[in-house]
Amino acid sequence: VALGYDEATDPSVFVRMPLVDKPGTSLLVWTTTPWTLPGNVAVAAHPDVDYVTVECDIEGGVGRIANPPHKKERLILAKALVEKVFRDEAVKVVDTFKGKKLKGQKYHPLFTFLPPDKPAHYVVLGDFVTTEDGSGLVHMAPAFGAEDMQAALEHDLPVLMTVLPDGTFVPEVTPWRGQFVKDADPLIIRDLDARGLLFRSEKITHTYPFCWRCKTPLLYYARDAWYIRTSQFKDRMVELNQTIHWTPDHIKDGRFGNWLENNIDWALSRERYWGTPLPVWECEDCKDRECIGAVADLSEKVGRDLAELDLHRPYVDEVTWACKECGGAMKRVPDVIDAWFDSGSMPYAQWHYPFENRKKFEEQFPADYICEAVDQTRGWFYSLHAISTLLFDTVSYKNVLCLGLILDEQGSKMSKSLGNIVDPWDVLKAYGADAFRWYLYTATPPGQERRFSSELVGSVVRDFTLTLWNVYSFFVTYANLDKWTPVGQVSDLSYSRLDKWLLSELNVLVRDVTEGYETYEVTRATRPIQDFVEKLSTWYLRRSRRRFWKSESDSDKQAAYGTLYTALVTVAKLLAPAMPFLADELYQNLVRGVDAAAPESVHLAKWP
Numbered sequence: 001v002a003l004g005y006d007e008a009t010d011p012s013v014f015v016r017m018p019l020v021d022k023p024g025t026s027l028l029v030w031t032t033t034p035w036t037l038p039g040n041v042a043v044a045a046h047p048d049v050d051y052v053t054v055e056c057d058i059e060g061g062v063g064r065i066a067n068p069p070h071k072k073e074r075l076i077l078a079k080a081l082v083e084k085v086f087r088d089e090a091v092k093v094v095d096t097f098k099g100k101k102l103k104g105q106k107y108h109p110l111f112t113f114l115p116p117d118k119p120a121h122y123v124v125l126g127d128f129v130t131t132e133d134g135s136g137l138v139h140m141a142p143a144f145g146a147e148d149m150q151a152a153l154e155h156d157l158p159v160l161m162t163v164l165p166d167g168t169f170v171p172e173v174t175p176w177r178g179q180f181v182k183d184a185d186p187l188i189i190r191d192l193d194a195r196g197l198l199f200r201s202e203k204i205t206h207t208y209p210f211c212w213r214c215k216t217p218l219l220y221y222a223r224d225a226w227y228i229r230t231s232q233f234k235d236r237m238v239e240l241n242q243t244i245h246w247t248p249d250h251i252k253d254g255r256f257g258n259w260l261e262n263n264i265d266w267a268l269s270r271e272r273y274w275g276t277p278l279p280v281w282e283c284e285d286c287k288d289r290e291c292i293g294a295v296a297d298l299s300e301k302v303g304r305d306l307a308e309l310d311l312h313r314p315y316v317d318e319v320t321w322a323c324k325e326c327g328g329a330m331k332r333v334p335d336v337i338d339a340w341f342d343s344g345s346m347p348y349a350q351w352h353y354p355f356e357n358r359k360k361f362e363e364q365f366p367a368d369y370i371c372e373a374v375d376q377t378r379g380w381f382y383s384l385h386a387i388s389t390l391l392f393d394t395v396s397y398k399n400v401l402c403l404g405l406i407l408d409e410q411g412s413k414m415s416k417s418l419g420n421i422v423d424p425w426d427v428l429k430a431y432g433a434d435a436f437r438w439y440l441y442t443a444t445p446p447g448q449e450r451r452f453s454s455e456l457v458g459s460v461v462r463d464f465t466l467t468l469w470n471v472y473s474f475f476v477t478y479a480n481l482d483k484w485t486p487v488g489q490v491s492d493l494s495y496s497r498l499d500k501w502l503l504s505e506l507n508v509l510v511r512d513v514t515e516g517y518e519t520y521e522v523t524r525a526t527r528p529i530q531d532f533v534e535k536l537s538t539w540y541l542r543r544s545r546r547r548f549w550k551s552e553s554d555s556d557k558q559a560a561y562g563t564l565y566t567a568l569v570t571v572a573k574l575l576a577p578a579m580p581f582l583a584d585e586l587y588q589n590l591v592r593g594v595d596a597a598a599p600e601s602v603h604l605a606k607w608p
Ligand SMILES: [Zn+2]
Pocket: 211, 212, 213, 214, 215, 216
């Protein structure tokens, strides 16, 4: 729901959960979702946080609600939150202790609509508990929260499913059965109040997930799902990652490596209609399951050729056969597969491998190179890596170039709501694709965040493209005047010291740019060209102009032409991957214009 968070006003309630073994003492627990309280099975405390027992008057401070049967009560909460909870009310701290001391303490449940099938309603310990909000004691309803569910699995707590898939209470929750749970919040609060269990009830404005289409508030809700047990292959995924070349290299053991180290099983199924159907059939009667690996297998099951079958819903759901165990109807489970599984299957799926194209596949796999933004460490980088490890025990790519975010001129993240987005088409129209690309390649290493504005691309044109173009124009103008042509001329010239310097710089440039590309370091492959063109213009050309201007066509002039020509053609070739249009424009005139036998384009020419 990354796109669907919004501001919402919700209840903010503190409730008393009275301890079984200490009458008059309650755990003070905070929630913004009272509707989850009937599903409560435990309270979590942080083992190392300081907690206190405080004694206070029942008729307390602002916003407090009385608990009529008693005059004084004792409440347990995190020490750090005492002031926030009690505000300027005077309370007496009667005990201070670490959270781990609370472990296992039983409390009376607030509601008993659904009988727990396992021990419940006691304190568990968890590192996820914070003292930022609430009381430092966290209400756990495993059916309605990921951390809650995790705690339930760890502590073998029951899962009380008090809500139906349509968001209404189950019939067992008698007072509010059939009501949308969030609508029942005020009624639940009133009920707790009447029973003396409500400590405080206020409102809070916070961010809450909503459906991005229809704006309905979303509920966290535990559902049965299919998983791939990727955690079983964790070590191998980590090992294989060591053989991948990451740029920037800190991603390898950092963001991606950590993600692999902390691998959690892949939640594979999605309860949607569109998508790749999960190929699992289940017997309606005995629940026997079969996973189908190919259309041929499916055809065999039903005894007719299904080669023409559309493998999507609803068609694939019509395929049924008799269960081999009990004769019942085998029906496909309704789930489809997480689309990340599709993206991670790309190397095989695109060739229908291993059923076809074995040779083509083997030529192209693993990929030499992939490139995506850094957020893909949990997305495509991961799905590719996981599937190739699980199925083929190999990496699926050898080199990764990981891109940082593009920020606005001031260094803020671009966002629609801030209105600071730059439309790429405006940049393309104003300065062209070459300048746009060149800016992105030269501004910062690709892994870093970078500031961006249309004007910055404009400065590329002024500082680099026009400089190069001016040198090129100068050369073309005088070469035409002198009818100079490179054919048969470029070797065996009497070079001046300046020529030799430039050719030496050019060879260094070829070496550096080549190294930059070979190591996937984009700035190293591009920035030196900029520096070279600067030297070419302000040193070489400025100091050589007279050699081109003079009327006699002596060997010094020939050397100057030869040197400048070699430099321009080489620059065109080095520039080709990053500025394909400008590079080819130079090449077409400088090379193809005089040699019809030369490769048709700079992109087909040999690397210098
Ligand atoms: Zn909706």
